[in-house]
Amino acid sequence: MKKVISKTSSIPVMVLICIFALAFEWSWGPLGWTVASKMFPIELRSAGQSVAVAVNILLTLLVTESFLPLLCPLRFGLGHPFYAGWITALTVFFYLFLHETKRCAF
Structure with missing residues (x-):
């Protein structure tokens, strides 16, 4: 059975998706580029x-x-906390183990 989201519910969902995308690109998005460029020696960097x-x-x-x-x-009650949990786990991981952010104050 196919579930359909009503139009009144779909607009806030799309707004939340856009906010998530903007927040991710402002905070976590660049880490994939920054960390990878620093962790490889120059010979293997490319x-x-x-x-x-x-x-x-x-x-x-x-x-x-x-x-x-x-x-x-x-x-909504379970979907967003699922992704928020992953972001929290990644924040803790990077705070504890990434050299540039190891135990620094935010």
């Missing part, structure tokens, strides 16, 4: 950056393709 770009595109595709299918069965 190959490493190519792999990082391919993984970035693949993971962006997975997030994009999974958002709406997860939103319908999980609804």
Whole structure:
């Protein structure tokens, strides 16, 4: 059975998707480029950056393709906290383990 979102519900969903995209590109989006460019030695930097770009595109595709299918069965109350949980876990990981941000004050 196909679930349909009403027009009054679809507008806030699209606004939230746009806000998420803007917030991600302002905060987490550049990390894939910055970290990958610094972690490889100069001799391997172009190959490493190519792999990082391919993984970035693949993971962006997975997030994009999974958002709406997860939103319908999980609804707002569970769908957004699912992604917020991942962002929180990544923030903790980078805070503790990434050299440039290790234990620094935000």
